[in-house]
Amino acid sequence: MRIRELEEKSGVPRTTIHFYLRHGLLHPPRKTGRTMAYYDETHLQRLKTISQLKKGGRLPLSLLKEKVEAADDAPKAAVNAYDVRKIVATTREKEKKRAEIIKQAIVVFTRKGYHGTKIVDITGALNISTGTFYLYFRNKRDLFIEVIDNVFRNIVGEAAVAIKDETDFFRRLRIRGRVFYENYTRYNEVLNQLRAEMAGDDHWPEEKIKKIYHGLTEPVRREIERAVKEGIIRPVDPDLAAYALTGLIEIMSLRISLDQKYNLDKIIDFIADLTLNGLLPMSRQSS
Numbered sequence: 648m649r650i651r652e653l654e655e656k657s658g659v660p661r662t663t664i665h666f667y668l669r670h671g672l673l674h675p676p677r678k679t680g681r682t683m684a685y686y687d688e689t690h691l692q693r694l695k696t697i698s699q700l701k702k703g704g705r706l707p708l709s710l711l712k713e714k715v716e717a718a719d720d721a722p723k724a725a726v727n728a729y730d731v732r733k734i735v736a737t738t739r740e741k742e743k744k745r746a747e748i749i750k751q752a753i754v755v756f757t758r759k760g761y762h763g764t765k766i767v768d769i770t771g772a773l774n775i776s777t778g779t780f781y782l783y784f785r786n787k788r789d790l791f792i793e794v795i796d797n798v799f800r801n802i803v804g805e806a807a808v809a810i811k812d813e814t815d816f817f818r819r820l821r822i823r824g825r826v827f828y829e830n831y832t833r834y835n836e837v838l839n840q841l842r843a844e845m846a847g848d849d850h851w852p853e854e855k856i857k858k859i860y861h862g863l864t865e866p867v868r869r870e871i872e873r874a875v876k877e878g879i880i881r882p883v884d885p886d887l888a889a890y891a892l893t894g895l896i897e898i899m900s901l902r903i904s905l906d907q908k909y910n911l912d913k914i915i916d917f918i919a920d921l922t923l924n925g926l927l928p929m930s931r932q933s934s
Contacts, residue, residue: 650676653686657694664694667771670695670708674781693778700744700761713741716782745783747773752794757836761791792855795841799859802830803866806903816874817919823867824896831900864889 654661667673675694687926693715700714748769755768764785770780784790784924804824810819831838844852848849900915 648686649726653690653694656691657698659694659698664749667694670712671781671785672708673713676733676779682855689767689772689777712782716741716779718746742774744779747856748775748780748783748790749793749797751921753834753837754792756791756794757834761787761840772868788851791840792851794837795855797861798834799862800829801834802827803862804868805830816870816879817923819870820892821915821919824892824918825862825911827882827893827896828900828903828911831897832904835900835904860890860893864893867892895921897913 648656650664651659653659653664657664662772664673673690676686678684688743696715697711700711747796750773751769752764755764755772759768764787766777766780769790770777774813784793806823809822813822822882839891841855845856864886870929871880871883871888872885875882875885896914899918903909903914904910
């Protein structure tokens with residue numbers, strides 16, 4: 648239906664509908680042109696839900712979003728006007744729901760690819776409404792970017808935990824390599840999709856790639872810089888060394904996946920052997 652028909656059936660003015668669209672209370676319509684937008688029964692139901700919730704009085708926008716989300720997940724008979732005495736959804740519950748969407752998105756993006764994935768593929772698997780999805784993410788790209796950020800946080804976070812009690816420079820690098828490999832095999836397909844997006848006209852994939860690799864290499868760069876100052880390794884460019892080591896473990900992770908000839912331990916031993924002589928202090932290179 649066009650917006651005029653949606654106005655008539657819902658009793659909600661056009662300006663209010665546009666307001667709900669801008670603020671994510673109403674999910675986007677299906678567009679067939681720059682000025683041609685079509686709405687369906689889910690939009691009508693969402694407007695009826697909002698109207699019902701607002702019967703109890705004026706609500707802050709953030710609170711209205713929470714009530715709408717709760718109404719989406721609750722049986723229709725349970726949708727009542729807002730009662731100020733009721734406790735609203737906690738931040739923890741909202742973050743849990745957001746995390747569930749991201750987790751499922753990783754599975755779907757990995758299986759279907761970015762362009763092959765539809766929002767309904769994700770919402771259907773989670774048994775949530777499309778409207779609920781738009782309370783957390785503006786669109787599929789917004790979710791994909793959040794997925795990439797989540798992957799990055801997992802890699803960096805797991806590495807930080809794994810090396811927490813290790814003080815030896817070389818063993819810390821080995822641990823980082825192992826964590827990177829484990830996450831690389833888990834998220835490789837999603838990262839490849841991000842790289843593929845760099846071929847398009849948008850600039851966000853390139854900026855995201857830069858941010859990810861900076862985040863991955865920065866902890867390694869700091870460790871190398873400290874090791875140089877302490878005389879553990881000879882003077883090298885910490886930034887280039889960090890990228891070189893990250894690139895080595897990434898390409899070797901690919902090598903492991905090609906056949907059964909090598910395992911992770913053998914690969915890490917090889918990288919250590921390949922780089923060790925180049926990283927030893929000058930006074931020890933000839934010994």
